[in-house]
Amino acid sequence: MRERCFSFPGRGPGTRHQVLTLSFGDPDARPHVHVQGGLHADEGPGMMVARLLADLLAQAEAAGRLRGHVTVVPFANPLGLGQVLHGDHSGRFDLYDGRNFNRDYPDLSDDAAAGLEGRLTGDPQRNVALVRAALRAALQERQPVGPAEALRHHLMGLALDADVVLDLHCDGEAEMHLYTQPAAWDRLAPLATLTACRAVLLAEVSGGHPFDEALSGPWTAIAARFPDHPVPLGCASTTVELRGRSDVCRTQGLRDAGAIRDYLVHLGVLSGSVDLPPAACSPTPLAGSEALTAPAAGLLSYAVPLGSLVQAGQTVAEITDLETGAMIPVRASTTGVFYARPATRIAEAGKRLGKIAGDRPFRDGPLLSP
Structure with missing residues (x-):
């Protein structure tokens, strides 16, 4: 194991942050898998x-x-780790400007494609090497300003050469699930099986330029730009949602880490063999994921547990009006698995109350929550 620390200035004079990276195996060996936790700190x-x-x-x-x-990268966001307000940790948004730490990653597609004009060949593996070099060059041309951009730039640089990228997150309360692009699904399906995902959400573009799409997206864009040259998907990246915020447990964590280790065996990163269990779900479009919202303010309770298969029209949540005592049902408009909900139980009007993975696309525009 080799340790490397990247140190970068904070916002205030005399302040600095650092990101630790642990590296295993020959740095030039393939496959290369990049794993990070805590981008939402x-x-x-x-x-x-x-x-x-x-x-x-x-x-x-x-x-x-x-x-x-x-x-x-065990803790990818030292900026967010330091954001504690009145005893509560706030690590999803940068308190300086309100931006989500997992949004606004650069799209390197156009700059990399410009550098590839007239250079691609008929050899798929040669083209993978050329695209990786063009993406690295495109990233290095960008000069980050401020600590949040320096962090984004560094994390992109760490992961840009990887064949597979696992960005580890969680929801408020949730079943295990993941997000990825359709082109990456075949390579990531064994991971979903080994981690017993109850939902897999696929989208070509989910909106907001999250970290995982900034890594895999350019490959599909460049392949489409140069249809006469074979350009395989050089990076399959995914956001893995490890249940809910309170699910921090060494026993569960070891099971999840063991599942990822088994996935590395399956990829050939580690020697050995592994048997894949039956899949716990089939992939569904992110555009078919219903985000339940509160029609009114009040106390929130749930009529069905997480992981339930709910039917269109079924009551999923109930809001109790504190003034009148009336109960307002919140019903599903799609059929699918109820896979995530917030950790809080006081709802304001318009609050997102849960997510249902349906197989019928019905949404467009930005598909991820802010």
């Missing part, structure tokens, strides 16, 4: 799993099992 499960995965990888490396290369 108030989401502990991903940081726990990334840290425990590093311990498992250190053991595997000592046993001579590393065939590929793995980079692990």
Whole structure:
């Protein structure tokens, strides 16, 4: 295991932050898998799993099992880790400007494509190397200003060369689920199976330029730009949602880290063999995921547990009006798995109350929550 720290200035004079990266195996070996936790710094499960995965990888490396290369960032957002307001940790949004730490990553597609004009070949693997070099050059041309942009730039640089990227997150309360692009699904399906995902949400573009799409998106865009040249998907990236914020537990974390280790075996990063269990779900379009919203303010309770298959028209949540005592039902308009909900139980009008993974697309525009 090799440790590397990236140090960058904070916003105030005399302040600095640092990001730790742990590297396993030969840096030039393939496949290369990049794993990070805590980009939303108030989401502990991903940081726990990334840290425990590093311990498992250190053991595997000592046993001579590393065939590929793995980079692990246990805590990807030191800026957000330091944002504690009146005793509450706030790590999803930058308190300086309100921007989501997992949005606004650069789209390198156009700049990389410009650098590839007249250079692509008939050899798919040669083209993968050329695209990776063009993406690196496009990123290096950008000069980040301020700590949040310096962090985005650094994290992109760490992951840009990887064959597979796992960005570990969680929801308020949730079943295990993941988001990815359709082109990446075949490569990531074994991960969804090993982690027992109850929902898999696919979208070509989900909106907001999140970290995972900034890495896989350019590959599909460049392949479409140069249809006469074979350009395989050089990076399959995903946002993995490790249940809810309170699910920070070493026992559960070890199970999840073990599932990711088994996925690395499946990819050939680690020696050994692994049997894939039956899938717990089939992928559905992110455009078919219903976001339930509160029609009124009040106390929130749920009529069905997480993981339930709900039917269109079924009551999923109930809001109790504190002035009148009336109960206002919140019903599903689609059929699917009820896979996520907020951790709070006081609702304001318009609050998102839960997510249902339906198989019928009905939304467009930005598909992710802010």
